[in-house]
Amino acid sequence: MITVSFNNAVFDNDRADFIDGKKDLIIQIKGHSLLTKNGTDIVCSAVSALAQTMVVSITRICGIKQKVLRKDGLLRTQIKTGKLETDEKKSLLILVNSFMIGIKEIKKVHPENLEIEVIS
Numbered sequence: 001m002i003t004v005s006f007n008n009a010v011f012d013n014d015r016a017d018f019i020d021g022k023k024d025l026i027i028q029i030k031g032h033s034l035l036t037k038n039g040t041d042i043v044c045s046a047v048s049a050l051a052q053t054m055v056v057s058i059t060r061i062c063g064i065k066q067k068v069l070r071k072d073g074l075l076r077t078q079i080k081t082g083k084l085e086t087d088e089k090k091s092l093l094i095l096v097n098s099f100m101i102g103i104k105e106i107k108k109v110h111p112e113n114l115e116i117e118v119i120s
Contacts, residue, residue: 002031002047004103005117008081009096014104016096018081018089027054027096028076033113043113046106051075054099062091 007026009016018025029051033043055077058064067078084092100116107114 001113001115002029002033002043003115003117004029004047004051005119006096006100007119009118010120011100011118014097014101016093016100022082025079025081025092025096026076027051027099028074030074030076032073033110043106043110047103047114048075050099050102050106054095057095058092062088062095064088064092 005028008023009018009025033041055068058066064079069076103116
């Protein structure tokens with residue numbers, strides 16, 4: 001199963017916000033969906049594409065520095081939200097919200113292969 005965790009965020013419907021600007025926002029994608037063998041798993045591919053796009057866009061579009069860890073079955077980004085300007089925060093929230101919407105859509109079709117955790 002793939003677990004997508006949002007630490008220090010809160011969601012109202014599909015709209016995110018940060019709980020405390022003093023704590024880092026951490027988004028972690030961990031595991032494998034095990035729907036099919038590696039290399040042909042559409043759930044893993046879809047989640048990976050959304051996650052990679054979000055992480056790259058945070059840097060390229062928002063200009064926000066982040067600490068990223070990539071390993072087999074793991075992608076983790078950590079962002080210091082307390083140091084963000086208002087425009088950076090707005091841009092980051094758009095990307096995080098978009099990622100959450102995409103993940104929820106995948107979960108609708110494959111609920112047994114994907115878990116979403118929001119940890120405050």
